[in-house]
Amino acid sequence: MSATGIGASVKRKEDFRFLTGRGNYTDDINQPNQTYAYILRSPHAHAKIKGIDTAAAKSASGVVAVFTGEDMQVGSIPCGWGVNNKDGSPMNEPFHPALAQGKVRHVGDQVAVVIAETYSQAKDAAELIEVDYEELPAVTNSEKAIAPGAPLVHDDAAPNNMCYDWELGDEAEVDAEFKNAAHVVSIDLTNNRLVPNAMEPRAAIGDYNKGTGEYTLYTTSQNPHVIRLLMGAFVLQLPEHKLRVVAPDVGGGFGSKIYHYAEEAIVTWAAGKVRRPIKWTAERSESFLSDAHGRDHISHADLALDKDGKFLGLKVYTKANMGAYLSTFSTCVPTYLYATLLAGVYTTPKIYVNVKAIFTNTVPVDAYRGAGRPEATYLLERLVTKAAKQLGMDQVAIRQKNFIPADAFPYQTPVALQYDSGNYEATLKKAMELSKWDEFPQRKAEAAKRGKLRGIGISTYLEACGIAPSAVVGSLGARAGLFESANVRVHPTGSVSIYTGSHSHGQGHETTFAQLVSETLGIPLENINIEHGDTNRIAFGMGTYGSRSLAVGGEAIMKALGKVVDKASKIAAHLMEASVEDVEFKDGKFTVAGTDKEVDFGTVALTAYVPHNYPHETLEPGLEENAFYDPMNFTYPGGCHICEVEIDPDTGTTQIVGMTAVDDVGRVINPMIVEGQIHGGLAQGIGQALLESCEYDDSGQLTSGSYMDYCMPRADNLPNFMATTESTLCAHNSLGVKGCGEVGAIGSPPAVINAVLDALHELGVEDISMPATPQKIWQAIQAASMPAAAE
Amino acid sequence: MYEFSYHKPSSVADAAKAMGSADDPKILAGGQTLLPTMKQRLASPSDVVSLRGCRDLVGISSDGSTLTIGAMTTHAAVAASGDVQKAIPALAALAGNIGDAQVRNRGTIGGSLANNDPAADYPSAALALGATIVTTKRELSADNFFTGMFETALEEDEIITSIRFPVPQAAAYAKFDNPASRYALVGVFFAKTSDGPRVAVTGASQGGVFRAKDIEEQIAAGKTPDSSGIAENSLNADIHATAAYRKHLIGVMAKRAVAAAG
């Protein structure tokens, strides 16, 4: 292993820039003659707009323009994935306006934009806009939204507030398994709605060049080419060659910056009208009201088991809250990223899943770190632990009994996916060792002496990432391919620039990708630059989400590097007067087998650009290659998370005293970065399990709309993590990599809740919902200790 | 934030003068509450009078029986003060646990008391310790100072200059954090004084900080304190805690405070 190649914990190249305040985020960018936009948002969850009077605002000091939905007649903000109903009919896909058209559907919906010389002037003027609202009753809960008589978010465009009523599997076939079952275990649970809270709020700058007719959008995006496609082709009808989208340094995304948002279209469109650059930056309270939220499922599930605890069949019924509009990937999250994961690591032969996607008067919901897989894992791992308790089995033994064995790969599940590799016994065993699982009873007894309730919880999870094979997702309704592109440009003196369609917003691509290059070309990291985030500089890109950057973007780089090595070998063969078949390339040097001939990579690069002595008949000068890579399959990370908690029964407070994560992420390029990704994922998983609660009141106001009320995990909420990897290699990509960005957030929530319930078991508490706050735990203890007669 | 005129006097006398001559002025201390409120456009003073130049408002002194803290003394300074740690260690600990390091380096004791946030920590200490709040116009006992949630006996242009704490025989503060904001969901300050036990509760009540006389009597009678005597319908209920949970926590925190005071 070289010091900077695959497997080395190289310090992140990008961190000097970030830690010394030299990052270049969207809000750091300023254009000459720039104006500022303030977006006036709906204070109501549901209302008709009877009229908007902008006269006073237009004449206010510093105001350049004011636009409403009446002015901005453009295309619908598109949804990227069509899902069909059970009967084959397409989903309801109501119009999604950039600026409200006659109606507002959630608190925070965009009503008007004020453009002024300064941000304060724009905000002052917005107070002068008079909107005549006729308030309507609102609905925020998905179950209530499909009850008869519920307010209709989209009126006739979505009867019963239904987006789709979708299924996977054959319900009758699964029912037949239930007839043979010795046991049926059922569970009802909610996967709580979360607010993503990237550190950098969203921002966008629109610019229009009258001379060339070109538009530029700087935006906080995880995928600038996708934004160019969605906004250009669907909303504003701008062709690619007249629209440049730049996503510079981006301070965290977690999914929330995948989507095309109204504000991007507004500043771009308006820049064309006012012929000046326009900057918009969200305030934190706007982020709460306009960044796509995550999760929000209500589910019921039944598991059929034989007398020995072997799973026979699983039925899952889920209501997924879509919010008020369909965000870009919202529709695939509770279907193809959720239902297809419900086999988990188990051999369950028959599975049926029904998902109803439902509109409500809330912020749109879309993918958030894990996207569908945390929801599936939480359901499955709570259910399996409950089954163990109900059958009187050991919670580890019931899992082992149902594991897909390590020699069964490739393994076809009943829910469409074919797993290529894995070893669930291995990750389980290692996690149990590291967490000293067997000594837990002693620790519990010791805690009891201190008046604490100690519990241990486990989750053996699987996820599908590295999205995705285009042909597969296309057949499932995706309106795009999910390949990636890369360009390797070798400069004359041997330094290298990589242009990747992946986008780094905290993941460390500038280091990990450079390690691939260093390993392949044998050159030092300082000679390598990773470029991303600009549609004018990068050929194409589908961006970063679904833990796809290395497994798809990295593979594209490897493919392009392979082409570079091929061509360089030919040049080297010419220089060494050898046949190309005899040329070997290792550690940056070309050699000829059986001779002492040798030429280094730098010399070859120089030769390519100063081709005085060059095989012109057969080769073009220059050394630069492109590649597109479309994966053969998803990748399937999995593993085991074990959580240990202590609960103070006097207050209901939970302290996590141990968190062990053993993850199979495939080959590890940079162990330090992988560990960091897992730490971050665990923090978010623990946040979901214990702390984060997105609350709406009945009128549709977000009551947890600031950090005073929305609890983000902080360092002292977290234990010292014991995080390590125990990998099998991905069988269908050259690097053997799987993905590590989301596993922490996917595997941990059920481990935490199972631990909490284990601690409370002796008091008779059977269920708790996320987040398991001190109050909820205290209430559960109270309820369980109440004499039955009093209930 | 709306526009305003900014003043930075260098003495409390000049500050009082600036307050008197402005239309709708506000004092700016650490700004940890006032500035966020102004940024959210919930406050729009015509004039902001900063006390940061008033060196006469900063400082801590102790004569053994009384601890005096200048209004502009930051939470960080109180937490780190040897005088406070010696005279009333519970007060130093309380200050050291307010917010985060940035907040403690800006926020002031005067600002906290003047603001009387129903979930703030200092008001419970002032009330339980029987502090005297010294202003540009008079001296007020803590019992008469706090008049309701975000309400005090201060007049519009009255400035707190210092706070005098009689040194108790023992004291302790037990706080149950609101998990999100880390203000007090319930905080109980217990002081053993020569006049008997004093217990003040913050975070819990609709009326702001209050003295739990019932619990004081239990302690005086040598009983383990509990919250059975507190009327649930006087307590706050919000997305973080029901009134019943708050009532329960008052009992738990009172017990812990008494135990910690030793």
Ligand SMILES: Cc1cc2nc3c(=O)[nH]c(=O)nc-3n(C[C@H](O)[C@H](O)[C@H](O)COP(=O)(O)OP(=O)(O)OC[C@H]3O[C@@H](n4cnc5c(N)ncnc54)[C@H](O)[C@@H]3O)c2cc1C
């Ligand atoms: C993130 C965060 C977390 C926090 N956590 C906690 C916590 O856990 N516990 C807690 O108790 N507090 C907490 N606070 C509040 C903080 O501790 C400050 O004490 C509080 O904001 C007020 O003090 P200040 O000096 O900042 O006052 P300012 O914000 O400047 O002023 C507050 C009010 O008091 C008035 N005022 C200020 N000084 C005087 C004076 N000398 N005389 C008369 N009127 C005056 C002002 O006009 C204003 O109305 C937190 C604040 C933040 C931002």
